Amino acid sequence: MSDLDRLSLHVPEPAVRPGGQPDFSNVKIPKAGSVPRPEVDVAPEDIRDLAFSIIRVLNRDGEAVGPWAGLLSDAELLAGLRHMMMLRAFDARMLMAQRQGKTSFYMQHLGEEAVSCAFRRALRKGDMNFPTYRQAGLLIADDYPMVEMMNQIFSNESDPCHGRQLPVMYTSKEHGFFTISGNLATQYVQAVGWAMASAIKNDSRIAAGWIGDGSTAESDFHSALVFASTYRAPVILNIVNNQWAISTFQGIARGGSGTFAARGLGFGIPALRVDGNDYLAVYAVARWAAERARRNLGPTLIEYVTYRVGAHSTSDDPSAYRPKTESEAWPLGDPVLRLKKHLIVRGAWSEERHAQAEAEIMDEVIQAQKKAEIHGTLHAGGKPSVRDIFEGVYAEMPPHIRRQRQKAGY
Amino acid sequence: MARMTMIEAVRSAMDVSMARDENVVVFGEDVGYFGGVFRCTQGLQAKYGTTRCFDAPISESGIVGTAIGMAAYGLKPCVEIQFADYMYPAYDQITQEAARIRYRSNGDFTCPIVLRMPTGGGIFGGQTHSQSPEALFTHVCGLKVIVPSNPYDAKGLLISAIEDPDPVMFLEPKRLYNGPFDGHHERPVTPWSKHELGDVPEGHYTIPIGKAEIRRKGSAVTVVAYGTMVHVALAAAEETRIDAEVIDLRSLLPLDLDTIVQSVTKTGRCVVVHEATLTSGFGAELVSLVQEHCFYHLEAPVVRVTGWDTPYPHAQEWDYFPGPARVGRALTEVMEA
Numbered sequence: 001m002s003d004l005d006r007l008s009l010h011v012p013e014p015a016v017r018p019g020g021q022p023d024f025s026n027v028k029i030p031k032a033g034s035v036p037r038p039e040v041d042v043a044p045e046d047i048r049d050l051a052f053s054i055i056r057v058l059n060r061d062g063e064a065v066g067p068w069a070g071l072l073s074d075a076e077l078l079a080g081l082r083h084m085m086m087l088r089a090f091d092a093r094m095l096m097a098q099r100q101g102k103t104s105f106y107m108q109h110l111g112e113e114a115v116s117c118a119f120r121r122a123l124r125k126g127d128m129n130f131p132t133y134r135q136a137g138l139l140i141a142d143d144y145p146m147v148e149m150m151n152q153i154f155s156n157e158s159d160p161c162h163g164r165q166l167p168v169m170y171t172s173k174e175h176g177f178f179t180i181s182g183n184l185a186t187q188y189v190q191a192v193g194w195a196m197a198s199a200i201k202n203d204s205r206i207a208a209g210w211i212g213d214g215s216t217a218e219s220d221f222h223s224a225l226v227f228a229s230t231y232r233a234p235v236i237l238n239i240v241n242n243q244w245a246i247s248t249f250q251g252i253a254r255g256g257s258g259t260f261a262a263r264g265l266g267f268g269i270p271a272l273r274v275d276g277n278d279y280l281a282v283y284a285v286a287r288w289a290a291e292r293a294r295r296n297l298g299p300t301l302i303e304y305v306t307y308r309v310g311a312h313s314t315s316d317d318p319s320a321y322r323p324k325t326e327s328e329a330w331p332l333g334d335p336v337l338r339l340k341k342h343l344i345v346r347g348a349w350s351e352e353r354h355a356q357a358e359a360e361i362m363d364e365v366i367q368a369q370k371k372a373e374i375h376g377t378l379h380a381g382g383k384p385s386v387r388d389i390f391e392g393v394y395a396e397m398p399p400h401i402r403r404q405r406q407k408a409g410y
Numbered sequence: 411m412a413r414m415t416m417i418e419a420v421r422s423a424m425d426v427s428m429a430r431d432e433n434v435v436v437f438g439e440d441v442g443y444f445g446g447v448f449r450c451t452q453g454l455q456a457k458y459g460t461t462r463c464f465d466a467p468i469s470e471s472g473i474v475g476t477a478i479g480m481a482a483y484g485l486k487p488c489v490e491i492q493f494a495d496y497m498y499p500a501y502d503q504i505t506q507e508a509a510r511i512r513y514r515s516n517g518d519f520t521c522p523i524v525l526r527m528p529t530g531g532g533i534f535g536g537q538t539h540s541q542s543p544e545a546l547f548t549h550v551c552g553l554k555v556i557v558p559s560n561p562y563d564a565k566g567l568l569i570s571a572i573e574d575p576d577p578v579m580f581l582e583p584k585r586l587y588n589g590p591f592d593g594h595h596e597r598p599v600t601p602w603s604k605h606e607l608g609d610v611p612e613g614h615y616t617i618p619i620g621k622a623e624i625r626r627k628g629s630a631v632t633v634v635a636y637g638t639m640v641h642v643a644l645a646a647a648e649e650t651r652i653d654a655e656v657i658d659l660r661s662l663l664p665l666d667l668d669t670i671v672q673s674v675t676k677t678g679r680c681v682v683v684h685e686a687t688l689t690s691g692f693g694a695e696l697v698s699l700v701q702e703h704c705f706y707h708l709e710a711p712v713v714r715v716t717g718w719d720t721p722y723p724h725a726q727e728w729d730y731f732p733g734p735a736r737v738g739r740a741l742t743e744v745m746e747a
Binding site (some may be wrong): 161188191196 | 478
């Protein structure tokens with residue numbers, strides 16, 4: 001047998017491992033403003049190249065440039081900055097609370113704040129998100145009370161989920177935030193179903209599904225794309241590519257495909273790739289997709305190119321699988337600092353005001369935390385009742401569960 | 411009142427429900443224009459339009475996943491899984507999503523969906539068209555599980571399932587679609603038109619979920635069965651001349667434990683029958699409950715008659731299927747114990 005006859009298995013590896021020099025030379029970053037903005041009724045096959053580029057608005061000098069710029073006022077951008085800073089401060093406090101044993105688990109957004117914060121502003125009241133665990137900006141940017149989020153994280157006596165769900169698995173129908181499962185990809189196809197229902201009822205509301213780069217490998221991702229494509233569901237299918245699925249680099253899920261956005265092309269779904277650390281670009285692309293959906297033109301697939309600066313959760317240490325300095329080398333920068341710079345360039349913001357806002361926001365978060373802690377934390381103070389274990393499995397408690405509740409002494 | 415097959419009865423249930431509630435939608439593989447491989451949805455698309463009854467891609471996780479999303483929106487999807495054997499790709503959506511949405515969101519979101527699926531053997535369907543996966547559903551808290559044994563129950567229970575606020579697994583014994591099959595495969599099939607439970611009201615009625623029915627009153631031994639096995643058990647009682655009381659569970663979850671306990675307390679003997687495999691089957695739960703609640707009334711060990719712990723075979727179907735001879739032997743055994 002010659003060498004030519006022997007097969008070998010290809011197992012992709014990231015460019016660099018711990019100890020190496022971070023290298024993102026393979027991430028091609030187009031100039032801000034260089035990607036065209038098509039009409040929303042464009043034929044998907046006419047914008048195939050958008051699945052391989054990156055839509056960017058903010059340039060290195062902090063200016064908003066190109067055809068995707070110019071959608072947001074100073075006030076809206078200042079609100080966006082505030083939401084991102086709030087999410088960052090919230091994360092910092094909750095990480096600390098986890099270390100103090102006030103909750104079992106936490107997942108932060110560091111570096112990805114623009115994605116969910118900007119996206120929420122492109123939706124209307126009544127639209128429905130089917131989020132994963134790293135889109136709390138959808139709640140923050142919709143003014144959902146932080147105290148309620150903390151009550152959920154602390155599983156205390158005021159937890160809206162009555163202690164039944166892992167921390168950060170929020171739910172709020174009122175704020176268009178579907179109950180987070182914790183299983184990956186399952187909610188993606190549910191978003192398509194919700195959108196189909198809206199179309200069946202000739203409603204005007206739209207849905208948004210959320211998934212990470214790693215879980216695009218799940219079969220539910222592909223089911224979602226088939227159904228969205230077949231029924232032209234009014235849904236925005238978001239892929240947050242933060243480069244890492246716990247310890248697994250995005251190349252393991254992406255395989256031989258150039259980009260995750262390109263997955264949409266085979267289904268005839270317009271696919272856009274966007275700078276996920278650029279608040280203005282995220283908003284512009286989300287609004288484009290929302291308009292398509294609302295005009296009954298069907299689904300849009302969006303890949304947000306971003307970077308998970310922190311650990312996956314409080315249960316892993318990234319230095320075990322990637323260089324410690326990798327986040328500093330990430331070529332798309334920090335979403336908060338980029339928007340801050342833009343607002344300063346616009347003359348709407350300053351270093352002083354930013355420092356002041358940072359302090360005010362942190363104080364607001366701390367005040368909220370104090371209010372939440374009055375109702376208890378995981379191991380101290382007020383707790384959900386043991387009765388709550390047995391309630392709500394069904395609308396009406398069946399006899400066998402009632403017997404078990406009595407056996408438990410409640 | 412009309413004479414209906416079980417196919418016509420489930421179709422009528424969907425028809426009545428769609429007419430009463432615009433939020434009821436029906437979809438699945440081949441269910442739209444064609445009306446389903448067993449014709450259960452025939453005519454519904456023509457009557458209610460393509461947005462309320464339509465064909466789905468061959469993707470069970472997609473069918474159930476979209477149904478869950480529709481239910482979250484406020485619709486009441488009644489979807490068909492073409493064969494119960496095909497539900498496995500959707501199992502994640504069923505067990506970790508549909509079953510838990512109410513619980514994990516504390517009622518903020520709910521999941522009123524019905525998954526209809528033809529179940530069981532007796533049609534030479536081999537491994538992939540004969541399975542009885544009910545225990546895989548009864549083991550999941552948050553689901554309701556129904557297995558009707560006749561057209562009258564099928565319609566009333568399906569309407570109840572569609573109107574239920576929680577997810578319901580509705581397993582239709584496909585061997586009963588056209589007649590009350592008693593396991594005597596060598597004899598001509600009796601059609602439902604010659605059976606009193608083929609008498610089905612044309613309009614709306616419901617049968618409560620969680621209530622069993624005694625199909626044959628008796629004093630010697632209690633047979634607990636559901637679906638096709640109800641008719642097999644009735645045949646076995648007649649042929650052995652053993653005065654068996656035959657309970658048709660109809661709902662496996664919630665379970666009508668009172669009816670079982672009352673009967674076994676009276677007879678002191680119990681045989682549990684199902685088509686599904688033995689080990690960890692729903693029969694294990696039933697036997698366990700009988701033991702817990704009737705121990706001091708039992709005159710003999712409780713016996714199970716089930717499919718063998720093998721995949722469902724093709725050519726040897728009638729040696730696998732728990733027919734009246736096997737059930738009869740079990741009845742004799744518990745009487746002689």
